[in-house]
Amino acid sequence: MQYLLLIYQNEVNDAKRTEAEANARSAEYGVFTQSIIQSGNFKAGDRLQPTSMATTVRVRDGKTLTTDGPFAETHEQLGGYYLIEAKDLDTALAIAARMPGAKYGSIEVRPIWVYNK
Amino acid sequence: MTPVEIENIFRSEAGRALATLIRLVGDFDLAEDVLQDTFAAALERGEVPSNPRAWLVTTGRNKAIDRIRRETAFRTRQDQIVHETKSRNTDATGGIGPAEDAMDDDALRLIFTCCHPAFAIETQVALTLRTICGLTTGQVARAFLASEDAMAQRLTRAKQKIRLAGIPYEVPQHDALNARLHGVLAVVYLVFNEGYAATAGETLMRPDLAGEAIRLCRLLDVLIPARSEIRGLLALMLLHDARRTSRETAEGDIVLLEHQDRALWNRVQIAEGLALVQQALSEPGRPNSYAVQAAIAALHARAPSFSETDWPQIAGLYEVLVRIAPSPVVALNHAAAISMVDGPAKALALVDTLAACGELDGYDLLPAVRADLLRRLKRDGEARAAYRQALESTSLEPLRRFYLRRLSELS
Numbered sequence: 001m002q003y004l005l006l007i008y009q010n011e012v013n014d015a016k017r018t019e020a021e022a023n024a025r026s027a028e029y030g031v032f033t034q035s036i037i038q039s040g041n042f043k044a045g046d047r048l049q050p051t052s053m054a055t056t057v058r059v060r061d062g063k064t065l066t067t068d069g070p071f072a073e074t075h076e077q078l079g080g081y082y083l084i085e086a087k088d089l090d091t092a093l094a095i096a097a098r099m100p101g102a103k104y105g106s107i108e109v110r111p112i113w114v115y116n117k
Numbered sequence: 118m119t120p121v122e123i124e125n126i127f128r129s130e131a132g133r134a135l136a137t138l139i140r141l142v143g144d145f146d147l148a149e150d151v152l153q154d155t156f157a158a159a160l161e162r163g164e165v166p167s168n169p170r171a172w173l174v175t176t177g178r179n180k181a182i183d184r185i186r187r188e189t190a191f192r193t194r195q196d197q198i199v200h201e202t203k204s205r206n207t208d209a210t211g212g213i214g215p216a217e218d219a220m221d222d223d224a225l226r227l228i229f230t231c232c233h234p235a236f237a238i239e240t241q242v243a244l245t246l247r248t249i250c251g252l253t254t255g256q257v258a259r260a261f262l263a264s265e266d267a268m269a270q271r272l273t274r275a276k277q278k279i280r281l282a283g284i285p286y287e288v289p290q291h292d293a294l295n296a297r298l299h300g301v302l303a304v305v306y307l308v309f310n311e312g313y314a315a316t317a318g319e320t321l322m323r324p325d326l327a328g329e330a331i332r333l334c335r336l337l338d339v340l341i342p343a344r345s346e347i348r349g350l351l352a353l354m355l356l357h358d359a360r361r362t363s364r365e366t367a368e369g370d371i372v373l374l375e376h377q378d379r380a381l382w383n384r385v386q387i388a389e390g391l392a393l394v395q396q397a398l399s400e401p402g403r404p405n406s407y408a409v410q411a412a413i414a415a416l417h418a419r420a421p422s423f424s425e426t427d428w429p430q431i432a433g434l435y436e437v438l439v440r441i442a443p444s445p446v447v448a449l450n451h452a453a454a455i456s457m458v459d460g461p462a463k464a465l466a467l468v469d470t471l472a473a474c475g476e477l478d479g480y481d482l483l484p485a486v487r488a489d490l491l492r493r494l495k496r497d498g499e500a501r502a503a504y505r506q507a508l509e510s511t512s513l514e515p516l517r518r519f520y521l522r523r524l525s526e527l528s
Contacts, residue, residue, distance in 0.1 A: 068236050069237075086283075088285040090284075090289070090293075
């Protein structure tokens with residue numbers, strides 16, 4: 001079996017953390033990630049940029065509607081995900097608009113957090 | 118040169134210089150910072166060279182390189198900037214700045230980036246005013262009646278989104294261009310409308326915002342020539358703006374079209390607007406809504422007096438608008454035009470149907486139009502009730518005073 005573990009947390013509180021607190025959290029995640037890599041459970045994982053960096057795509061009557069933010073309807077629940085590589089947001093939004101789910105629900109396009117190289 | 122002269126040059130060139138600097142240094146904030154420094158340097162020197170745009174870019178770029186040099190970690194980016202600008206230095210300005218064509222492309226890129234649909238429409242307007250029109254954060258905040266802190270935060274988050282979400286710094290291609298241009302023009306028109314009749318506040322008009330919208334549309338007309346949508350919008354704004362001085366009294370009270378002194382209308386601007394309407398309407402294909410709205414404004418501009426206005430043709434053009442760009446606001450305007458052709462009773466029936474849909478709930482011009490029709494039908498009691506309703510729905514002081522004036526005339 002495979003499972004998706006979704007991390008929910010309060011972004012507003014997260015943004016208020018000191019650098020030391022943020023580093024401590026990263027270190028904690030580092031230890032956890034290493035442990036599940038070693039145990040053979042790890043498939044993939046990423047940190048996401050906050051919801052203020054999100055863009056939502058819906059297709060209605062053949063027209064693509066693009067809105068700022070996550071703003072998923074409260075009666076819509078997470079049903080799946082794709083991780084894609086795209087050269088920029090326009091490319092990602094165009095791919096999102098082609099997903100069957102864009103016609104029935106919403107596709108939230110959220111950038112993956114890239115740690116400083 | 119006086120500081121005011123330098124500021125005027127800066128204001129007219131800053132948006133386009135910024136657009137090129139963003140591409141060269143690859144960073145919105147850095148580009149804005151060095152451009153601001155360059156402006157300060159010009160004020161100190163008391164002059165701006167004869168080709169201000171190229172000078173702003175060259176000086177800004179050098180300042181950016183200096184800054185990056187101080188942060189050695191960014192060595193690679195410094196090489197990139199030096200490389201990029203070297204390869205673009207062959208141009209008509211004597212080899213000191215990037216070529217005009219490249220700068221035109223940059224200006225368009227910046228407009229499309231600021232008006233990207235991944236931003237809320239208010240953010241698109243704010244970013245456009247800040248980066249393309251060169252307004253300060255404080256001035257943008259005032260346009261939104263927001264605090265400077267809140268506006269600064271909104272702008273910072275928007276620029277963060279450009280970087281972190283990968284909003285491309287480019288002009289959309291082919292099929293995407295039409296849809297995106299539509300969005301850009303909507304932003305320009307929003308800026309204009311806020312300048313033409315503010316949503317709230319003490320004054321009816323914000324001529325600075327109307328002027329910025331016209332300037333931006335002129336720029337778009339240069340960058341994407343012969344587009345009837347752009348020309349139509351430019352014509353519409355020029356014709357509306359031409360009546361500016363006649364639209365309020367010295368005390369800031371509203372003067373209705375009916376009572377405006379037509380000698381105060383800006384004839385040069387009207388002539389330009391009329392020529393543009395002609396061009397916009399002669400394009401093949403279905404006329405766009407801006408061109409039709411401009412055609413309506415043109416009929417008002419050409420009428421020697423209120424009573425000699427060609428109302429049947431205006432009502433006809435609103436019917437075209439109802440067909441090609443239906444909206445409750447267009448339907449309301451159509452009803453107002455019908456009142457001048459078929460009388461207020463017929464118009465009132467249309468307005469009441471519209472009110473029953475509920476789509477214009479809370480929009481003060483709906484009860485205001487109703488009130489005016491009832492007043493003309495001598496149904497004073499109902500007119501008073503409608504004016505009171507309009508009074509409650511508006512946050513614009515001159516409009517409040519106008520509704521109060523009508524109420525006192527009716528009692």
